[in-house]
Amino acid sequence: MTQLDIVEKVATAFSAGTILVGIVGLGLVETLTGKPFGAAPMTNDAGEVVATPTVDPAIRTGLVILGLVVLFGVGLYRMAATDAAGTDTRREVTAD
Amino acid sequence: MTTCEVRQMAYSETNPLANEFGFDVGGPLAAAWIALLRVVTGWWFFHSGVTKIIEGGLNFGYGPAYLQGMTGTALGPIPVWMGNNLAWLIKPGVPLFETLIGLALITGAAVRLASVGGAFFMTLFWVGNAGFGHGLVNSDLMGLLLFGTMIVLGAGRYFGIDGVLETTGIVDKYPKLRYLLG
Numbered sequence: 001m002t003q004l005d006i007v008e009k010v011a012t013a014f015s016a017g018t019i020l021v022g023i024v025g026l027g028l029v030e031t032l033t034g035k036p037f038g039a040a041p042m043t044n045d046a047g048e049v050v051a052t053p054t055v056d057p058a059i060r061t062g063l064v065i066l067g068l069v070v071l072f073g074v075g076l077y078r079m080a081a082t083d084a085a086g087t088d089t090r091r092e093v094t095a096d
Numbered sequence: 097m098t099t100c101e102v103r104q105m106a107y108s109e110t111n112p113l114a115n116e117f118g119f120d121v122g123g124p125l126a127a128a129w130i131a132l133l134r135v136v137t138g139w140w141f142f143h144s145g146v147t148k149i150i151e152g153g154l155n156f157g158y159g160p161a162y163l164q165g166m167t168g169t170a171l172g173p174i175p176v177w178m179g180n181n182l183a184w185l186i187k188p189g190v191p192l193f194e195t196l197i198g199l200a201l202i203t204g205a206a207v208r209l210a211s212v213g214g215a216f217f218m219t220l221f222w223v224g225n226a227g228f229g230h231g232l233v234n235s236d237l238m239g240l241l242l243f244g245t246m247i248v249l250g251a252g253r254y255f256g257i258d259g260v261l262e263t264t265g266i267v268d269k270y271p272k273l274r275y276l277l278g
Contacts, residue, residue: 022232023232023233027231027232027233038228038229038230038231038232039228039231039232040227040228040229057228057232058168058169058170059170060232061169061170061222061223061232062170064237065170065171065219065223068215068219068240068244071244072212075247075275078275079272079275
């Protein structure tokens with residue numbers, strides 16, 4: 001299998017970045033800014049919302065989906081730009 | 097060269113991960129684990145789809161309603177539009193495609209193509225369930241990442257039908273099929 005070209009390297013790095021920012025980076029922000037520590041609003045016993053997440057979960061999920069879509073695009077690009085996907089290169093190995 | 101060294105070499109020659117990862121590829125554990133993950137993921141989807149068919153046939157009425165309720169998500173108006181306009185496809189498509197995706201992964205046939213479908217389903221489940229009561233990283237996201245793993249590793253080549261299909265003449269003639277198999 002050929003190495004990643006510059007377009008694929010940039011796109012892959014961008015994907016990894018958006019996915020990690022969405023999950024880990026903004027997750028850390030959510031944690032450090034106090035309750036709720038997760039992506040869901042806090043409610044009291046009556047079911048009323050008493051605190052909402054600092055970062056809208058739609059932003060975080062959007063970053064992750066963006067990263068995955070770009071990765072999918074890398075796959076399509078490779079499919080268009082190269083002859084074949086990596087094979088398992090099975091070869092007979094003689095024990096001589 | 098000792099017999100043991102020859103065996104190690106033989107494993108490396110037949111394992112497509114040999115040049116990709118640093119963990120021990122001297123044994124068959126990595127390949128078996130990938131195959132196991134694939135079959136379990138496949139069973140998960142097959143069970144979900146086939147039980148819908150048993151209960152309601154190819155008429156999953158909750159599907160369009162679920163999508164119509166996906167307002168204010170990262171996917172914008174797309175799911176709502178799908179729920180309003182593609183009910184004719186979604187009602188039979190959800191149980192049918194879940195079942196077929198599951199069968200593909202269980203048998204290891206056209207795993208990459210099937211996994212793209214699975215990832216599409218899991219994206220809608222992850223964003224649509226949207227409660228995130230147990231955090232953003234929940235089982236739906238893990239399912240989505242599992243399908244990504246199937247695609248990246250070409251999991252159908254491990255004890256799967258894709259390993260056989262890729263040795264056939266038609267794949268030799270059209271090698272890009274490996275992007276859909278594997």
